[in-house]
Amino acid sequence: MSRGYRLLTLDCPQCGAPLAAEGEDVLYYCTACYSGFRLDSETEELTSVEVSFVALPHQAAEEYRPFWRIPATIEADPHAGDSLFSPIAQFFFGDRETTGHDPGQGIFVIPAFATPLAQATTLASRYTAAFPQLGERLGEKLLGGVYSLEDAHKLAHFTFIASQVEKPGTLRDLDYKIHFSDPSLLGVPFARSGEGWEDSIFGLRG
Ligand SMILES: [Zn+2]
Numbered sequence: 054m055s056r057g058y059r060l061l062t063l064d065c066p067q068c069g070a071p072l073a074a075e076g077e078d079v080l081y082y083c084t085a086c087y088s089g090f091r092l093d094s095e096t097e098e099l100t101s102v103e104v105s106f107v108a109l110p111h112q113a114a115e116e117y118r119p120f121w122r123i124p125a126t127i128e129a130d131p132h133a134g135d136s137l138f139s140p141i142a143q144f145f146f147g148d149r150e151t152t153g154h155d156p157g158q159g160i161f162v163i164p165a166f167a168t169p170l171a172q173a174t175t176l177a178s179r180y181t182a183a184f185p186q187l188g189e190r191l192g193e194k195l196l197g198g199v200y201s202l203e204d205a206h207k208l209a210h211f212t213f214i215a216s217q218v219e220k221p222g223t224l225r226d227l228d229y230k231i232h233f234s235d236p237s238l239l240g241v242p243f244a245r246s247g248e249g250w251e252d253s254i255f256g257l258r259g
Contacts (some may be wrong), residue, residue, distance in 0.1 A: 066090065066099050073197065080119050080165055080198030080238065089238045094201055103237035104195060108188035109253055114242030118252075118259060119165040119198035120180060121205040124234040127157050127213070129227075139216035140182035153185060160184055161209040162239060164259070165198030170211075172258050177212040179255055180241070187254070195240045202236055209233070 063072040063081065070085035079092040082104060089104035106117060127145050144152060145159040152159070162180035164173045180187075200208070210231060242253040250259050 066101070075197055077167070077199045078197035079201045082119070082195035082197070082238075082240075084194050089195070091202065094203065104240065105189040105237065106193050106195075106240035107242060107254065108190040109242045114193075114253055115244045116242075117193050117195045117240035118243050119195055120176075120239045120241050121161070121163040121165050121200070121202065121236050122184070122239040123161045123163065123202075123205060123209065123236045125159060125161050125209065126232045126234075127159070127229055128232070129157070129229040139178070141178050141213060141216045144182045161205075161212070161233075163200075163205045163208050163212070165200045165205065165238070166196060166259070167199045168259055173208060174212050174215055176252065176257055176259060177208060178216055179257060181212070183254075189239075193240060195238070198238075205236070206231075206233055 063074050064070065065072050065083040065086060065088060067083060067088045068086040070083055072081045072083055072090070074081055079094075080102075081090045081092075081099070082088070083090070087104070089102045090099040091102050092098075093100045105122075129146070146156050149155060160181065161177070162184045163177045168176070213229070213231065214227070243250045243259055244253050246256075251257060252259050
């Protein structure tokens, strides 16, 4: 038996239907009552989490993969403004008229399915910056996810920092804090492409 292996009764806490789950999943979706759940790493219990889906008009998705959708406030040195040039920073710190929210506020959209770090970072920055333009709807089927909320917080930090390092000299001066609020899940359509899979909005590898 491998370390960290868990045996859980995976019935939907909401309606009692069995939940589809694979070995390392910590996120689940009930296709009977359209409810999402995450495995709380401390209590080992299923906690309810809201789920919505990216609407993709005129095209059937082959599968929907889970992303964490985490509202956040970033506190950064006000003098760092000039160096915060990336799409993510523009999304968080751009002026209110373009972003629709106060400076420093925004929503991280972070992959929750297993994918290499480089691809996860690319998806995270693209979806975080683009999220306000994506329509949402209900229903559909959602694959399970392997990345916990704690993992997603780490990836949010990594994505934010990685977006800054392209400009030399800024990382040393980068002083920031991220405050995360209550998360939900977002189902993003993916389709087969050649050997692998791509998301159906931007055509990024997943
Ligand atoms: Zn259910």
